[in-house]
Amino acid sequence: MDRTQLGHEEVRAVRGVRTGVTVIVAVHSTARGPAIGGVRIKPYPSWRDGLDDVLRLSEAMTMKCALADLAHGGGKTVAVLPPDGVDPRRRTDLITDIAEAIDGFDGRYRCGPDIGSTPDDMSLIHRLARGNAFCRPEAEGGSGNSSAATARGVIAALRAGLRHRHGDDRVSGRRIGVIGYGHVGRLVAGELIRSGATVLITDVDSRLAGQAEAGGARWTTADLLTEELDVLVPAATGGLLTDRAARTCRAGLIVGPANNQLADDRAGVVLHERGITWVPDVLASIGGIVHAVSREETGLDDTATAARVDRIGEKTTALLAHAAEHRITPLAAARRMAAA
Numbered sequence: 001m002d003r004t005q006l007g008h009e010e011v012r013a014v015r016g017v018r019t020g021v022t023v024i025v026a027v028h029s030t031a032r033g034p035a036i037g038g039v040r041i042k043p044y045p046s047w048r049d050g051l052d053d054v055l056r057l058s059e060a061m062t063m064k065c066a067l068a069d070l071a072h073g074g075g076k077t078v079a080v081l082p083p084d085g086v087d088p089r090r091r092t093d094l095i096t097d098i099a100e101a102i103d104g105f106d107g108r109y110r111c112g113p114d115i116g117s118t119p120d121d122m123s124l125i126h127r128l129a130r131g132n133a134f135c136r137p138e139a140e141g142g143s144g145n146s147s148a149a150t151a152r153g154v155i156a157a158l159r160a161g162l163r164h165r166h167g168d169d170r171v172s173g174r175r176i177g178v179i180g181y182g183h184v185g186r187l188v189a190g191e192l193i194r195s196g197a198t199v200l201i202t203d204v205d206s207r208l209a210g211q212a213e214a215g216g217a218r219w220t221t222a223d224l225l226t227e228e229l230d231v232l233v234p235a236a237t238g239g240l241l242t243d244r245a246a247r248t249c250r251a252g253l254i255v256g257p258a259n260n261q262l263a264d265d266r267a268g269v270v271l272h273e274r275g276i277t278w279v280p281d282v283l284a285s286i287g288g289i290v291h292a293v294s295r296e297e298t299g300l301d302d303t304a305t306a307a308r309v310d311r312i313g314e315k316t317t318a319l320l321a322h323a324a325e326h327r328i329t330p331l332a333a334a335r336r337m338a339a340a
């Protein structure tokens, strides 16, 4: 790629008139249809870090939409909070600043929730940005929180990954580590425990230990990246799989919802060379967007939507088979499938 050219169609950074918070909206592509992607609201060391994040995440959304067969491209919003955040009493002002930035795209970008934003925030943005927000609360006609669908998609991808490695998708008796006991991680862990797996959980928030153990998991402060596991589920933040982590990781299969898991492409090569199966996050994490678009745009009911989410399993099988056949990494296979 010509490194002097921006790979994105359009990127706008504005200072919110009410809060002074820098809001960056990146539209990576509208080639397949309007860009979609979540609103991430969190502190960053500087607005440049927020810019890096929004560029990476919106590009990944283009791949996600292509792999999900959606008539959409990738976009993303990042609100760059100061280290101590924004006074919760100013929440409406903050969301209004964000909504104005989104409205400026005249429908070429539609948002949804992400880290730091909720279905209630989408409700306000929907009102202020002419309907360009997914996942409002169900009581208002939206598809609500997408975490359950994301978790369902992760389970479908995880079972496909097990079939690829072992010839069957048996979860019972397997040792599985989950990094991040948040909205998605806890649902994935719960399903795995119900299916008979031994589930180890770690989270930077140690207050969650009691809940995790009450749910049947084993809480640990050990580094799950070096623990002997059948499956590792990254369900926290991105960039976890550095070159070093890829060299020391002792899981057979890595599959989870966290976005941008690989710190760089090289880490994916190292995992591949070491015989560790990594399911690209651009495929494993798409259950939520498939759910939102299927319910709100396509008008599918719950059953048809769930079936569409479950197809992530077949796509994972096809992707891993393609990578094995052509002796390429799963990331390279994902890029080929998204471009096809």
Ligand SMILES: NC(=O)c1ccc[n+]([C@@H]2O[C@H](COP(=O)([O-])OP(=O)(O)OC[C@H]3O[C@@H](n4cnc5c(N)ncnc54)[C@H](O)[C@@H]3O)[C@@H](O)[C@H]2O)c1
Residues within 6 Å of the ligand: 114, 115, 146, 147, 148, 150, 179, 180, 181, 182, 183, 184, 185, 202, 203, 204, 205, 235, 236, 237, 238, 257, 258, 259, 285, 286, 288
């Ligand atoms: N919620 C969705 O529908 C959805 C959809 C697609 C992708 N994702 C991605 O999946 C991941 C999890 O999403 P979520 O909605 O559950 O987020 P969340 O914020 O509810 O949970 C994340 C959890 O990870 C923990 N955590 C943060 N850094 C950690 C670290 N270094 N080590 C261990 N734990 C850490 C947090 O304390 C929190 O409990 C995120 O990367 C998100 O972008 C979520």
